[in-house]
Every structure is written in structure tokens, then in C-alpha cells.
Amino acid sequence: MRKDRFTFVVTILVLIFFYLPIVVLVVNSFNASRFGSVWGGFSLKWYEKLFSDENIWDSIKNTLIVAGVSTSVSMVLGTLSGYALFKFKSGIQKVHNTLITLPLIIPDILMGMSLLLFFIALKIELSLFTVILGHITFCVSYVAVTVLARLQDFDFSVVEAAQDLGASPSLILRKIYIPLLSPGLISGGMLALTLSLDDFIITFFTAGPGSSTLPLQIYSMIKFGTPPVINALSTIFLLITFLIALIYQRINTKQ
Amino acid sequence: MKFKNANEIKISISSLIWLTLFFVIPTIIVVLISFRNSDPSGGIGVGWSIDGFADVFNPSFGMILWRTVRLSLITTVICLSLAMPVSIYMAKAEEKIQNWLLLLIAIPFWTNFLIRVYAWKIVLHPEGLVKRLFLTLGLVSENASLLYNEGAVLLVLVYTYLPFAILPLYTAIEKFDFRLIEAARDLGSGQIRSFIKVFLPGISQGIISAIMVVFIPALGSYVIPDMVGGPDGEMLGNKIAQRVFVDRNLPKGSGLSTLLILAVILPGLIRVVYKKIKPISATPLNRKINSYLTKSKSKS
Known part of the structure; x- marks a missing residue:
């Protein structure tokens, strides 16, 4: 069963790889700060800018x-x-x-x-x-x-x-x-x-x-x-x- | 070539005309224009020359070409080695889990392609998550850039093409009878030997489709090196776009495109000759392409 565990772990890692950038992107869109790494509080201002x-x-x-x-x-x-x-x-x-x-x-x-x-x-x-x-x-x-x-x-x-x-x-x-x-x-x-x-x-x-x-x-x-x-x-x-x-x-x- | 009956003409004529007009003729035009003189005002000049291929003999271009082939090959190898365990796991899982995994793999790729590439730009950003993590772990120095190099291009290429490798492999492995491996093991063959001698040949069609749908589009990458590659990550696609939109030299752009056309059809030609001009049966290839197209979407 060692082989099955290996394929399972790779599958999970690949899924994390697939979703990591997407999660980062979504989180950032609600971030009031301009730069991704600092959290400036929840904000919808970028959405307002977008719709105008x-x-x-x-x-x-x-x-x-x-x-x-x-x-x-x-x-x-x-x-x-x-x-x-x-x-x-x-x-x-x-x-x-x-x-x-x-x-x-x-x-x-x-x-x-x-x-x-x-x-x-x-x-x-x-x-x-x-x-x-x-x-x-x-x-x-x-x-x-x-x-x-x-x-x-x-x-x-x-x-x-x-x-x-x-x-x-x-x-x-x-x-x-x-x-x-x-x-x-x-x-x-x-x-x-x-x-x-x-x-x-x-x-x-x-x-x-x-x-x-x-x-x-x-x-x-x-x-x-x-x-x-x-x-x-x-x-x-x-x-x-x-x-x-x-x-x-x-x-x-x-x- | 004769039509057997009028019905066949009626049904196939529209798509045949469309594809001839907007696919075959334009491709021939590219090859023709690569032999034309350039026009300083940005159009197509009069007379014929081989100036369109001048880039090919330029050493700095040789580097870009070599990088294009190298990155595409490495991408193919990484994609296949990651896709193999994932597809094996999926094929052996229960049907419910299989369906969920297929959906989970397909969903990110229903997202706009540019947005996916852009997301990596955020992740690899000098002030982004990964850089900070690597800094705290002491893996990179303060000034090191994770963006605008070959590594970044390779990472995003793998990210983009991995699902295209998984789907044909999974389709082939799902049909593979794992009892064959048990039989080989019972007959005294080792784990690695039965994998190479029994499993890989059994899913060879899937492997070939996976290689085709990763390697060929990777050769023509433009957006990925353009957005995360910088000058050190330029590929053939960037050079084509630069010749067309920046230098406005259409024959040179066409010359490079002709090179790409050759690179794309060469493996197919070799395969045809290798099979002793036995035509590759149309339906299995179609079914392969289909089975993964209907399960996910493609193209990027």
C-alpha cells in the first residue's frame, strides 16, 4: 500500500498547487492595502473602482x-x-x-x-x-x-x-x-x-x-x-x- | 477525391470551406510572406528574399530558440511525472471521488487564462507570500527576484499545462486492466520492471496524447514568458509578437512563425513516416481528444 499513499500525497500536493494562486488572488481583492503581503483591513473599494x-x-x-x-x-x-x-x-x-x-x-x-x-x-x-x-x-x-x-x-x-x-x-x-x-x-x-x-x-x-x-x-x-x-x-x-x-x-x- | 453522394457534399461543404478559407489559406500565406521583402512602412514589400529568416541565423536568437525547446521539454517531463501518480490515484479511486477530483482539476482552468498567470505574478511578487516565506526560511536573499526569470516561466508553464497531461493519462489508465500487473508480479517480474514493461506500454496512447497537448502548445507560449519571464525568459512566441507589433516587420514575423509551423508538424510527420505511411486512424485520436475535452475545457 506504500505506492497508493505516494499517489495520494502527490494528488493532494497538485491540488494545493492548483488552488494556491487562486486563493491568494481572491483574498487580496478584499485587501484595503495596495500590496499583497500586508493586510490593510477588509475593503470593497477596488470593486467600486472597477464598476466605475x-x-x-x-x-x-x-x-x-x-x-x-x-x-x-x-x-x-x-x-x-x-x-x-x-x-x-x-x-x-x-x-x-x-x-x-x-x-x-x-x-x-x-x-x-x-x-x-x-x-x-x-x-x-x-x-x-x-x-x-x-x-x-x-x-x-x-x-x-x-x-x-x-x-x-x-x-x-x-x-x-x-x-x-x-x-x-x-x-x-x-x-x-x-x-x-x-x-x-x-x-x-x-x-x-x-x-x-x-x-x-x-x-x-x-x-x-x-x-x-x-x-x-x-x-x-x-x-x-x-x-x-x-x-x-x-x-x-x-x-x-x-x-x-x-x-x-x-x-x-x-x- | 470524389464525393460518394450529394448528401455528403451538402453536409460537409460548409465546414470544409470555412477551414480552408480561415485556416489552410492563412497558414500558406504565412509561409509565403516569410519569403517576401519587408516594407519599411510596416506592410508587405514587393519582391522575394530570404531576409525573413535572417533571425534564425542570429546567435542571440539561437539562445531564445534553445530556451524555447528546452523549457517546453522540461515542462513536458515535469507535467508527465506529476500527472502519472495523480492519474493512477484517480483511476483507482471510487467513482464518486473520481468525479470530484475531475471537477477540482477542471475548475481552476475554467478561469480566465490571463488571470491565472497574473495570480502567479502576485504570489511571486517581491512583497508577496512566497518571497516572505522563503526569506524567513533563509532560502533566498533579500534582493533575489522570484519573478522575471526562466524558473518563473517554467513554474507557470507547468501550472498551465499539467491538467492537459492529467486528463488523457487518466482516460488511458482508467481503461488499463491492473490485473495485468498482478499477473506480471506473480510471474516473478519486479515492481519497476512490470511498471516499465507492462503498465507504460498499456497506456502508451495516453502518454502520446499527453506529450502532444503539453509540448506543442508550450513551444508557442507567448503570454506566460511575456508576463513572468522578463528579458531573461523570452521565448519564440515573444519574438514573433515583437517582430509583428514592435518592429512591424511582417516577413520576419512570418519567418519565425514558419519555423514554429515546422516544429509543430515535424513530430507528426516523423510519426507518419515511422508507421510506414500507415495513416493514423482518425477515430481513436478523436476519441482521445474528446474524452478529455468533454471532461474539462482546453485551450489556453
């Missing part, structure tokens, strides 16, 4: 537009793509599969760089629109592999049984396909949404003036701004992510 910053509100608006549009478009493209990869086994699907898998592996900076040069070469002005194009491109792959995974686990004998029992195609769609495949669609969409909300590098390369998103705003605040305000912003971000994670977990464990 107009740049942040603008970037939140941009972030939501980008995430909303790119999630919807990539869900359509990704679902079609995942279905095609599942249904057909031709040579073209091998190419298709490679095209879907590569964006998952290549470093973000390459995708950002190539899209930037593509837009420059075509003389397309950088704007919120170019950011959205970039986000759709990486989100499609994530939706496609998620949908593909659900389809591979899907029991098609249920459909055959329904057909044998005389169900119409529209009834099969409503009673079988949609309820059984929608968790896959939803988790693919949630993945696309969180990735889009989180993306910094590809946005950094493809954003034009006035199309700053929240991650870009956070980056410039970290580089040039007031650190305690970022602590406050991060804590709010953490709260939202914990909530999304819990919802995601519930969807995933339900079925």
Missing part, C-alpha cells in the same frame, strides 16, 4: 457580442462537421478530420499570426468582425469533436426500433434525436462559449482599434494598470466560472 470604469463595460459588451455570434455560428458549422465525420468514411472525410483536429493542437499564436496576415493580405480592416471570424475558426473544431463523440456513443438501434414501430421521421427527430443529442450540442456550445470568452492571443492578433474585448482589457490592466482592481475583476470572473462549471457538470452527469 467605462472601458471595462465597453469591452464586456464587445466580449459578449463576439462570444454570442461565434458560438452560434460555430455550433451550426461544428454540428454539421461532426455529423459528416461520423456518417461518411470517404477520403474527403480524412482530410476533413485533419482540418478539424489541427486547430486543436497548434499553438494559438500561429492561428493568430496566420489570420492577421490573411486579413492584411486581403486588405480587410481589423475590427470586431475579424475577431469574430477568428473565434469561429477555433470554436468549430471544439464543437465538431464534442458532437462526434456523442454520435459515436449514440445507440442507433433505438432509431431502428422506433421506425419498426411505425414512428414518423419528424416524431423520431423530436422524441429521439433531439433529446439524446442535445446534451452533446449544449456541451459543445458551452465549450465554444467559454473558449471565446477566454481567448486572448487570437483576439490580440485580430482586433482593431475600438474592438477591445475583456481579456484584452485585462491584459492592458495587468501590464499598465492598477493591480488591486484586477484582483477584484478576477474574483468576479472566478465566481462566474465556478457557476458555469457547476452547471456544465450537472448537464454532463445527468445523462
Whole structure:
């Protein structure tokens, strides 16, 4: 049993390693003192400062537009793509599969760089629109592999049984396909949404003036701004992510 | 390549066109532009040259390249050696504990990536927690900086990529039949020998995916060395961004990106050739990537 104790200890240490910086950050956001190591009393002043910053509100608006549009478009493209990869086994699907898998592996900076040069070469002005194009491109792959995974686990004998029992195609769609495949669609969409909300590098390369998103705003605040305000912003971000994670977990464990 | 039927065209055409337009063509453009002359005003010049690759032969750049490869390799090794015991523990635990651990590992990585890197900046800050702790323990001197060096970059790289190593390893180990190890032990094989000869080959697919999802993104790191690395921790990604945004020399930025493209596809090519051009079956790879994507989110 010595080996089991070793793996247990490493697991605990890794979890501490994962949560240490996050705890430090949250604690600091309520610290009245500017510097992390001295506790200057409990304070909400950094939160007040945060909510009165107009740049942040603008970037939140941009972030939501980008995430909303790119999630919807990539869900359509990704679902079609995942279905095609599942249904057909031709040579073209091998190419298709490679095209879907590569964006998952290549470093973000390459995708950002190539899209930037593509837009420059075509003389397309950088704007919120170019950011959205970039986000759709990486989100499609994530939706496609998620949908593909659900389809591979899907029991098609249920459909055959329904057909044998005389169900119409529209009834099969409503009673079988949609309820059984929608968790896959939803988790693919949630993945696309969180990735889009989180993306910094590809946005950094493809954003034009006035199309700053929240991650870009956070980056410039970290580089040039007031650190305690970022602590406050991060804590709010953490709260939202914990909530999304819990919802995601519930969807995933339900079925 | 012929489409078998019209249905297939209808279903796959949209994503094929999208990916060709916004992924394949842009990648080709990067390679092409790296052979163009630069334009002093920041655009793409006329005519062709190999100036775009001038950086590659610059000794100071050689150091950055070597640091990029070295840090990515060390990150991969550390991530795999930490992920192995964690994944073994998880795979052997009860299902309820497994689910909790998966959630606990995934949650920090649902947080904004920049915020995670920034959190380390606070922790390693000259007036931060760790520095004070180390000072009282007498581990560092008053002037030593924990930030802005290679060590800080390595630490945050490991922090960022460790979950990506854990998830594919855990998926592979969960499917591994531990009775095989018992059998090997019964047949007289030692603990280490059965680990190397039975366990590791049994989970080789998981190990390969783990290496891929840590090493390749690490090669392209930009934000981490930018925020905690300082001049002594610069990596290839910083150089690319510097060429594009500071020097506004697109061909040079493209030259470095082409280098990165080569570094990324080279392991894949070697694998294909090694397998005697036997195509890597599409579905197992997909399933691997999936199984950890659906359990956690990825990308950073």
C-alpha cells in the first residue's frame, strides 16, 4: 500500500498547487492595502473602482457580442462537421478530420499570426468582425469533436426500433434525436462559449482599434494598470466560472 | 477525391470551406510572406528574399530558440511525472471521488487564462507570500527576484499545462486492466520492471496524447514568458509578437512563425513516416481528444 499513499500525497500536493494562486488572488481583492503581503483591513473599494470604469463595460459588451455570434455560428458549422465525420468514411472525410483536429493542437499564436496576415493580405480592416471570424475558426473544431463523440456513443438501434414501430421521421427527430443529442450540442456550445470568452492571443492578433474585448482589457490592466482592481475583476470572473462549471457538470452527469 | 453522394457534399461543404478559407489559406500565406521583402512602412514589400529568416541565423536568437525547446521539454517531463501518480490515484479511486477530483482539476482552468498567470505574478511578487516565506526560511536573499526569470516561466508553464497531461493519462489508465500487473508480479517480474514493461506500454496512447497537448502548445507560449519571464525568459512566441507589433516587420514575423509551423508538424510527420505511411486512424485520436475535452475545457 506504500505506492497508493505516494499517489495520494502527490494528488493532494497538485491540488494545493492548483488552488494556491487562486486563493491568494481572491483574498487580496478584499485587501484595503495596495500590496499583497500586508493586510490593510477588509475593503470593497477596488470593486467600486472597477464598476466605475467605462472601458471595462465597453469591452464586456464587445466580449459578449463576439462570444454570442461565434458560438452560434460555430455550433451550426461544428454540428454539421461532426455529423459528416461520423456518417461518411470517404477520403474527403480524412482530410476533413485533419482540418478539424489541427486547430486543436497548434499553438494559438500561429492561428493568430496566420489570420492577421490573411486579413492584411486581403486588405480587410481589423475590427470586431475579424475577431469574430477568428473565434469561429477555433470554436468549430471544439464543437465538431464534442458532437462526434456523442454520435459515436449514440445507440442507433433505438432509431431502428422506433421506425419498426411505425414512428414518423419528424416524431423520431423530436422524441429521439433531439433529446439524446442535445446534451452533446449544449456541451459543445458551452465549450465554444467559454473558449471565446477566454481567448486572448487570437483576439490580440485580430482586433482593431475600438474592438477591445475583456481579456484584452485585462491584459492592458495587468501590464499598465492598477493591480488591486484586477484582483477584484478576477474574483468576479472566478465566481462566474465556478457557476458555469457547476452547471456544465450537472448537464454532463445527468445523462 | 470524389464525393460518394450529394448528401455528403451538402453536409460537409460548409465546414470544409470555412477551414480552408480561415485556416489552410492563412497558414500558406504565412509561409509565403516569410519569403517576401519587408516594407519599411510596416506592410508587405514587393519582391522575394530570404531576409525573413535572417533571425534564425542570429546567435542571440539561437539562445531564445534553445530556451524555447528546452523549457517546453522540461515542462513536458515535469507535467508527465506529476500527472502519472495523480492519474493512477484517480483511476483507482471510487467513482464518486473520481468525479470530484475531475471537477477540482477542471475548475481552476475554467478561469480566465490571463488571470491565472497574473495570480502567479502576485504570489511571486517581491512583497508577496512566497518571497516572505522563503526569506524567513533563509532560502533566498533579500534582493533575489522570484519573478522575471526562466524558473518563473517554467513554474507557470507547468501550472498551465499539467491538467492537459492529467486528463488523457487518466482516460488511458482508467481503461488499463491492473490485473495485468498482478499477473506480471506473480510471474516473478519486479515492481519497476512490470511498471516499465507492462503498465507504460498499456497506456502508451495516453502518454502520446499527453506529450502532444503539453509540448506543442508550450513551444508557442507567448503570454506566460511575456508576463513572468522578463528579458531573461523570452521565448519564440515573444519574438514573433515583437517582430509583428514592435518592429512591424511582417516577413520576419512570418519567418519565425514558419519555423514554429515546422516544429509543430515535424513530430507528426516523423510519426507518419515511422508507421510506414500507415495513416493514423482518425477515430481513436478523436476519441482521445474528446474524452478529455468533454471532461474539462482546453485551450489556453
